[in-house]
Amino acid sequence: HIPEVVQVFWLPGGALSPSRLSSELDAADSDGPSSFVINTYAGHGFRFQAGSLSSEAVTHSGGQHDLVILSKSGDSLVADLLSAVDLQKFVQEMHSHCNERDGYTSCCYNFLKTKRGIPVAFADKYITAYSPHKLMPRVAARGNLEDDIESDGLDDDGYGGHLPPDEMLVINKMLVPVDLRWVHVAHDSDVPPQDNETTMITQVTSESYVRITARPGQSFVVSKQSPREQSRSSSVFRYPGELAVAIISAEAKGLAVASRDQDELKIALSEIAQNCGDSSKDEQSFTECFKQKAVSFPPALALWWFQLLWTSVSHWLHCVHLPDSVSIRQVDLELDDGTGKNRSVKAQIFREDPLVLGISGLATPQECQQLIDSQDLKEANLNMAFISGGSHSKSRRTLTKNLYPNMQAPQSILAKLQKRFFQAARGASGYELWPEGQEPVNWLHYKPGYEYRPHCDGGCGMDPVPSGMRVASSLLYCNVAEQGGSTIFTQDTTKFTPARGDFLFFAYKSDPDYMSMHAACPVLRGIKSTATQWYREGVSKDYTWEDVADLGLRRSSEL
Ligand SMILES: O=C(O)CCC(=O)C(=O)O
Ligand SMILES: [Fe+2]
Structure with missing residues (x-):
């Protein structure tokens, strides 16, 4: 029992590089035994802090259910990590230890508590979690395709538009029932396994669906009895994790399964919606049209998924259907070209207040490439971690990494570009914005389907923001999507679809009406990478962004 708030630090490089890029994930309130879930990837490390107590770093093994038990021992905070594999063995030990005894349940409680400090409050979960039956996928819900899906409890509350992990929806579009079987032996081919496997x-x-719990990598067979041939036709598919939907339909040979993860589904639904963009004047006729065009999906589901995965119909319209903003006027900004000489660049104003301004080709394609090739940016190091329940993290489905410009190496590509960002930002806004003491540059990498849902970077609702807090943001687009991936401002129709090397700057020092709320539209084709810089006034080498008592969002807490 730790009667304090626990801070969680994320160590992307794992426990072996605890000091590098340690960033605060979130604070988890612990009033009595409580728990929180960290969504993360194999190899990532975490360190915990409760008041003045600090733990050693632990590394997530990559299992689905690694468990960290925090306890206090003398003057230190102990983080005991049980990997999923340890846990499974441990619980099996418990089952065989307690099996022969009277008072089976209290024996289990005792075993968990005394051997590994698992509080009674959570014991039930672990007693069942790794029982031998646990790996078997189970039906979580079922319904007919014509049912009102929303009333099924499939609302998006808490999922930020993404599916709960480890569930998939299996839809049978055929006129005959099918059997859904789990393949419990290792199986790697398309040839259906034996029944005893x-x-x-x-x-x-x-024409109905089931939602089943599943673990990434598990395989399934669907089959239907064919009365004439007295034989089965079957099809095997695998749950890749985060799968939204597997649709079973009739095919000449028998049956076919099309499975799509949530990103693929988002894109497929957008393609359907494209046929209806013209009816966008009235949302009702748009949705009617959409339902009609969604022939390969059950109509009620298709619309539900569309709204869930695309935030809303109007968000899709803004992202995919509305044209880009046109420049209201052009201004000249003076930048020094690095050799002491000034060069003048043209900037386009897309909105006067709060300002949105674009500069095409602020970086050359070569400079972008240099940045991408630089040490820090290997895609393998880009990943996400977040605490379930953290609201803004969920809206961001993109890979991310903080980049720290080295001011001692002004010729490094990152330092060079950052200097340019600040010159452009000062010229555009007239604010006092200087590189010293600012937040790192944040690199975002979007694959097809990835997006960053509507959010504010800083001062939404404030007029003006307190000194030391963010007053503006900029993006340098180093890879641009072939389709999708625009940056939009969601309170009006401002929209910017970048070309490689473009720069977008927007200010929110005074933004009482949330006009700086913005989103990265889903990438539909290709990839997109951006380098975000946030700007604060009043920070310096001696009073950095980390010293600011931050009332607003702190980006590192979103990582
Ligand atoms: O990638 C984009 O278009 C937007 C990124 C963004 O909003 C951010 O980094 O805060
Ligand atoms: Fe943002």
């Missing part, structure tokens, strides 16, 4: 999960009746 599978276990029946459920029958999915005609």
Whole structure:
């Protein structure tokens, strides 16, 4: 029991590089035994702090259910990590230890508590979690395709538009029922496994769906009895994790399964919506049209998914259908070209107040490439971690990494570009913005389907923001999507679709009406990478952004 708030620090490089890029994830309130979930990837490390107590770093093994138990021992905070594999062995030990005894449940409680300090409050979860039956996928819900899906509890509350992990929706579009079986032996081919290698999960009746719990990598077989041939036709598919939907339909040979993860589904639904963009004047006719065009999906589901994955119909319209903003006027900004000489660049104003301004080609394609090739930017190091329940993190489905310009190496590409960002930012806004003491540059990498949902970087609702807090942001686009990936301002129709090397600057020092709220639209084709710089006034080498008592969002806490 740790009667304090626990701070969680993320160590992207794992426990072996604890000092590098340590960033605060979030604080988890612990009033009595409580728990929180960290969504992360194998190899990432975490360190915990409660008041003045600090723990050693632990590294996530990559199992689905690594468990960290925090406890206090003398003057230190102990973070005991049980990997999913340890946990499974441990719980099996418990089952065999307690099996023969009276008072099975209290024996289990005792075992968990005394051997590994798992509080009774969580014991039930672990007693069942790794029981031998646990790996078997289970039916979580079922319904007919014509049912009102929303009333099924499939609302997006808490999921930020993404599916709960480890669930998939299996839709049977055929006029006959199919059997859904789990392949419980390792299976790597498309050839259906033997019956004795599978276990029946459920029958999915005609034109209906089931939601089942599943673990990434598990394989499934669907089959239907063919009365004439007295044989089965079957199809095997694998749950890749985060899968939104597997649709079973009739095919000449028998049946076919099309499975899509949430990113693929988002894109497929957008393609359908494209046919209806013209009816966008009235949302109702748009949705009617959409339902009609969504022939390959059950219509009620398709619309539900569309709204869930695309935030809303109007968000899709803004992202995909509305044209880019046109420049209201052009201004000349003076930049020094690094050799002491000034060069003048043209900037386009897309909105006067709060300002949105673009500069095409602020960086050359070569400079962008140099940045991408630089040490810090290997895609393998880009990943996400966040605490479940953290609201702004969920809205960001993109890979991210902080980049620290080395001021002692002014010729490094990052330092050079950052200097240019600040010159452009000062010229555009007239604010006192200087590189010293500012937040790192934040690199974002978007794959197809990835996006950053509507959010504010800083001062939404403030007029003006307190000194030391963010007053503006800029983006340098180093890879641009072939389709999608625009940056939009969601309170009006401002929209910017970048070309490589473009720069977008927007200010919010005074933004009482949330006009700086913005989003990165889903990438539909290709990839997109941006370098974000946030700007604060009043910070310096001696009073850095980390010294500012931050009332607003602190980006590192979103990582
Ligand atoms: O990538 C984009 O278009 C937007 C990124 C963004 O909003 C941010 O980094 O805060
Ligand atoms: Fe942003």
